[in-house]
Amino acid sequence: MVATEPVETPTQQAEAAAEAQGTDDEPEQTEQECRGWIAVRSRYMNFDLIAVSFTATVYKLDGDAATQVVQETVDYTAIATNGLFVSRRRVARPVPVDGALEGAPEPAPTIISQAQIPAVAAASGKPLVMLGGDEGFEPGQFRVTLRPTVRHGKLRVHPAITASEDAARAGRYRIIGTDGVVPAELTDTNTTDEYLQVPDTTTVETDWSEDILVPCMPRNMPKTVDFRWTDFRTWDGVSSRRIRTLHPTTRHIFFAFINKIEENYRLTYRVAQAYRTFAEQDALYAQGRTTPGNIVTGAVGGRSNHNYGAAVDIYDVIAGGAIDWSGATYPDAVEVGDAFDLDWGGRWTTIVDRPHFEYLTGMTTRQLLAEYNAGNTFTYDGRTYVNF
Known part of the structure; x- marks a missing residue:
């Protein structure tokens, strides 16, 4: 094997020049290559x-x-x-051995x-x-x-x-x-x-x-x-259409939420539920109570963040289009949701709702309903939303 000399960086070249001069001082008349x-x-x-x-x-x-x-x-x-990403780093000064000074002034x-x-x-x-x-x-x-x-x-x-x-x-x-x-x-x-x-x-x-x-x-x-x-889109046309029903303040967040889960973890989550009307919420509340099925919500119409376009329910779509109901990948989705300051229903203590992520509006659903009834609303893409 033929030995080869390692490629020197500009800093290493300057150090070699100093060594050749037989001194530990900065090399004289040695210029480092200009780089950026x-x-x-x-x-x-x-x-x-x-x-x-x-x-x-x-x-x-x-x-x-x-x-x-x-x-x-x-x-x-x-x-x-x-x-x-940019820190204001201060150069430390040694404290005198005799302890006469608590510390020395730091440079700018x-x-x-x-x-x-x-x-x-x-x-x-x-x-x-x-x-x-x-x-x-x-x-x-x-x-x-x-x-x-x-x-x-x-x-x-x-x-x-x-x-x-x-x-x-x-x-x-x-x-x-x-x-x-x-x-x-x-x-x-x-x-x-x-x-x-x-x-x-x-x-x-x-x-x-x-x-x-x-x-x-x-x-x-x-x-x-x-x-x-x-x-303004996700991997999935169904999810994109559903996100476009949400409150306009939240849409770019939920688009990014779904895409960031895919980017970091190569998981393709679909939005199963987004905006719901009050009537749709009442029908869901009736399930398991007065209509067949399991109880899936504790909120009547007007008392869910879905009714204000501030929440989604999601699930993981795996190979072949099947749905992973195990919840094994929810910790990855939760990490991304936390970064976007979304509240996860899996942390709730009454009805635990693991597929649910909601935008924090700064108001309770009772307050949102009061704003809605007071007419503090606006129209966007043909839907009426509360101001928050």
Whole structure:
């Protein structure tokens, strides 16, 4: 076997130069190669902790030519538990041995990037991923192309439009094109509505790109590209149609909920129940009491969050289209539901309802019913919803 010398990073080259000079001091007249790094943040709009899995391809641009230089896949298997993607890290000072001082003054905080390499990010759930490894990139123009792992109906969106930007469309969200361009002139077709919703006929895209300039900077100061997402479809047309009956405030959350279960755990959950009318709720309440069947609910019409479009019942569809009624995968669904701040019926102590997940409206169903009876409602997609 022929021995080969390991490839040195720029830092290792500088250390070798210092050793050649016969000193532990910083090498004199030795310049490290100028490099830069790229950090990709992929997450749901309004849920900064919930990362979206992806494959990123980085191209070096030279005029009209684009040469692929790296490709990384980040398949998340966890959801982050905190949002400290950038920390203000202080350098510790030693306490004097004689104990004369309680402590020494600390220097001003320094911003340190907390981007993680792809494998670590996937396991930790952190949405900020470092690309470039130890070597980094030669400074210049690059194109970063992201392909989300689950993309049944995804949009890349920009933070909400303010009244000073466009009073008529305040609260809506710009839809960023697949070329990374944020629309300057706003229309109803290049923005979502205020609920992050778009028509079901919206084109389903596959890849989103953005051209960036990567400067010569330390690894802890990468060029960051931010991809924020919203979902408008799931793997299943039945589920998508049912989610579209829910209160508009909750729809993008339940779309993302079903898709994130699939993304993290490769489970295909179907929405069995979503919005219910008061009459449908009364009929369900009668089951096992005055009509045949088992008792499945303790709520009469107007006393279930289903009646206000704020809840779904789901089940796992397995190979061949069969339904897994064992509940073996509910812990995975619950982990995702907790991240989206959904309440799980499996934790209830009266009638335990394991398929049930509901949006926390901030009101009891008694209060929601009072708001409904008082007319504090609005119409959306032909249905009447309570304001919450």
